[in-house]
Amino acid sequence: MKRNNIILIVFLLTLVYCSKSNDNGSNNNDNDNKEDTVPSPPGDVVGKITVGYQGWFACKGDGSPINAWWHWGQDWGTTPSTTNKAFISWPDVREYTNKFNTDFANLGNGQPAQLFSSFSDQTVAIQFSWMSQYKIDVAALQRFNPNGIEGPVRDAMTAKVKTASEKYNVKFYIMYDVSGWTNMQTEVKADWTNKMKQYTQSSAYAKQNGKPVVCIWGFGFNDNNHDFTTTACLDVINWFKGQGCYVIGGVPTHWLNQTSDSRPGFLDVYKAFNMLSPWMVGRISKASEADNFFATVNTPDLAYCKKNGIDYQPCVLPGDLQSRHRAHGDFMWRQFYNMTRLGCQGIYISMFDEYNEGNQIAKTAETANDVPAGSGFVALDEDGTKCSSDYYLRLTQDGGKMFKKEIALTAVRPTPPMP
Known part of the structure; x- marks a missing residue:
């Protein structure tokens, strides 16, 4: 009897030791035995199509x-030309009333070769009317360091986006891009408290799980x-959570492996976000590469997020037009197909x-x-296939329908290049 008790005690001690060893040796797969957590319910970003909105073009004389020539020219003080340009795709400006x-x-x-200014109320209005027309749910307004020369125009753009969002029933949220922001840790808190937080009172400001995004x-x-x-x-991150926010992280493509x-060593940072949105621009340029990322990156990403209670919002991009990546929409549709069958929480x-x-879906020049x-x-007809200027808006609308299960899952693009 004593011998049996000794054997039992040794067995139990072995189990305890193994359990502690596993705890101390945690890695990206340390939650493999956990039950998947339930993702957030549908809200203003979960189950929705969000677009990144720059709103960062200005022209001399536009009143901004x-x-x-903000973001149109390499030299902002000089009129854009073939030798002074900071953009690689030409917009279709026929619907804008204020052109320069x-x-x-x-x-x-x-x-005449004319460009639009984002500062024009009519520009913002027409662009948000497109979002409404093509069933885009949310605009993520990009906000870079607002403490320099760009601060006043970025502040003004936020107010214009609020007005257009409310008018056209499109949600919006603030998306801080902290690139190059030296004093980010203190200044982003001050900017939210003193300027941006007020916008959460708008009926158009995006909420998820009852919290401003x-x-x-x-x-x-x-x-x-x-x-x-x-x-x-x-x-x-924790400060924004303490402010009652639902916090999305725009994170590196290879956040999970930290390579x-x-x-390296940033997994705890990524896990602190409510939703992760890994960056994909410059990572893929053809459908076969999208398939490879689906298998080797997106699938393990989502599995980890599900086990850790994180919502997953992967990127879908139309492709760099100037580099001829678009394949008249087949490249973008393949991503919609992959992310829909993946089962992600948002796009x-x-x-x-x-x-x-050159990764815009907004209206673009059709032909030479x-x-x-x-x-x-x-x-848009660079590969010989004629496409309407709104083609990628229409394709986004159809991709959204598939993602929301309003049309059947299909690998075959249903959107004709010309309506």
Whole structure:
């Protein structure tokens, strides 16, 4: 009997030791035996299509506080031209009433080469009317360090976005991009408290789980432009949570393995967010690469998030038009298909108006007749398939329908390039 008791005691001690060993040797798979947690219920971001909205274009003479060719020219003080341009896709400006002449040659159709200003109320209104028309649910307004020369115009853009969101029944939230923001830890709190928090009272401000949504983009990226400590990052995330916010993290692609574009030792930072939205621009450029990321990145990402009570909002991008990545919509549709069958909680479109990187879904020049002669800009028909200027808005609408199960899951793009 004593021998049996001794054997039992040794067995129990072995179990305790093994349990402690497993606790001390935790890694990315330390939750494999946990039950999956229930994701957040549908709200203003869960179950929805969100677009990143820059709203950062200005023109000299547009009445904006910056009064410069903000983000149109490399030299903001000089009129944009073939030798002074900071963007790589030409917008379709036919629906804008306030347009500004440039030093580009006339368009192929003989019309003057003109650009829009985001500061114009009509510009913001027409862009948010497109969001409403094409069933885009939410706009994530990008907000960079507001303490320099760009601060006043960014403040003004927030007010304009609020007005347009309320008018067109599109939700919006503040998305802080902390790139290069040296004093971010203290200044982002002051900016929220003194300026941005007031916007959460708007009927159009996005709420999730009953909490106002805020996103912080840039924690954990492995470059000199995001040189923040884990302590500083956790302090900011937990501060926003303490303010009653639902906090999204715009994080590196390889956040889970903490390799490549992610700093090591940041998993606790990523786990502190309510939702994760890993960056994908520059990571894929064709459908086969999207499939590979689906299997090797998105699938384990979601599994980890489900086991740790984190909502997952992967990026979908149309592709860099100038680099000819779009395949007349097949590239973007493949991502919609993959993320829908994955079962993620939301989708983030990168981006709505990113003409600087060629990843915009907003209306874009259709043919060579619609871009300045000799400028080198390619149009939506660059691969020989004619596409309407609103094609990627229509494709986003159909992708949203599939994601929301309003149409059947299909790998075959249902959206015709021309309506």
